Amino acid sequence: MAIAPEPEIVAAFEAAKGFMPKGEGLALYAAATEAATLGLPLLEVGTYCGRSTILLADAARRAGVSAITVDHHRGSEEQQPGWEYHDPETVDPEVGRMDTLPTFRRTLHAAGLEDHVIAIVGRSPQVAKAWGGPLGFVFIDGGHTDEHATGDYEGWAPHLADGGLLVIHDVFPDPVDIMTGQAPYRVYLRALESGAFTEVAAVDSLRVLRRTGAGT
Numbered sequence: 001m002a003i004a005p006e007p008e009i010v011a012a013f014e015a016a017k018g019f020m021p022k023g024e025g026l027a028l029y030a031a032a033t034e035a036a037t038l039g040l041p042l043l044e045v046g047t048y049c050g051r052s053t054i055l056l057a058d059a060a061r062r063a064g065v066s067a068i069t070v071d072h073h074r075g076s077e078e079q080q081p082g083w084e085y086h087d088p089e090t091v092d093p094e095v096g097r098m099d100t101l102p103t104f105r106r107t108l109h110a111a112g113l114e115d116h117v118i119a120i121v122g123r124s125p126q127v128a129k130a131w132g133g134p135l136g137f138v139f140i141d142g143g144h145t146d147e148h149a150t151g152d153y154e155g156w157a158p159h160l161a162d163g164g165l166l167v168i169h170d171v172f173p174d175p176v177d178i179m180t181g182q183a184p185y186r187v188y189l190r191a192l193e194s195g196a197f198t199e200v201a202a203v204d205s206l207r208v209l210r211r212t213g214a215g216t
């Protein structure tokens with residue numbers, strides 16, 4: 001049976017700003033908990049305000065590893081002013097651009113999980129290039145253009161250890177299901193076609209793949 005988070009973690013997740021439904025969150029938590037047994041860090045691309053980070057942080061805490069979360073905190077295309085997923089509260093009035101970092105820090109503090117997370121502010125491909133160690137878990141939930149989703153995959157999948165889990169959010173095989181595009185779906189197909197990954201779970205738009213071979 002899949003390991004579930006404690007009720008206070010579920011409550012913190014549900015109270016946090018963000019886009020992930022509870023069912024996908026529980027599947028993400030189960031995958032992160034399993035991957036954390038490898039004893040390696042858990043990596044997330046796409047922190048936003050910390051909703052999914054709460055789950056990774058708690059899974060990391062239980063296993064004694066760290067959750068690492070990467071975001072430039074300026075928002076994805078569909079979160080900019082005038083777009084469907086824009087939240088005016090995320091705009092820094094002084095700078096005139098989105099800045100989700102303060103909300104993220106408040107979210108993590110309220111959940112009591114600050115000590116288990118390393119937050120990196122930067123562009124995913126740049127951070128990936130500077131990253132040197134193996135990872136037990138890579139969760140891709142960043143930009144939804146082909147450029148960004150492909151950059152996340154190409155940047156981070158090579159760091160995923162054998163047996164580690166690659167989780168991709170917003171995988172929509174049918175284009176009518178989604179307004180933000182099918183780039184995550186194409187990345188998912190590419191990972192399977194590489195022969196390096198085997199699918200182990202699918203919950204709504206979340207896909208969990210295990211590294212079972214070399215390459216990307």
Ligand SMILES: C[S@@+](CC[C@H](N)C(=O)[O-])C[C@H]1O[C@@H](n2cnc3c(N)ncnc32)[C@H](O)[C@@H]1O
Nearest residue numbers: 018019046048052071072075076123124142143
């Ligand atoms: C869909 S949101 C993440 C949602 C979050 N995981 C949650 O559960 O609420 C996508 C995030 O990816 C970030 N992002 C988009 N492209 C990025 C890139 N190239 N590098 C770093 N962060 C990026 C955006 O700033 C945004 O906060």
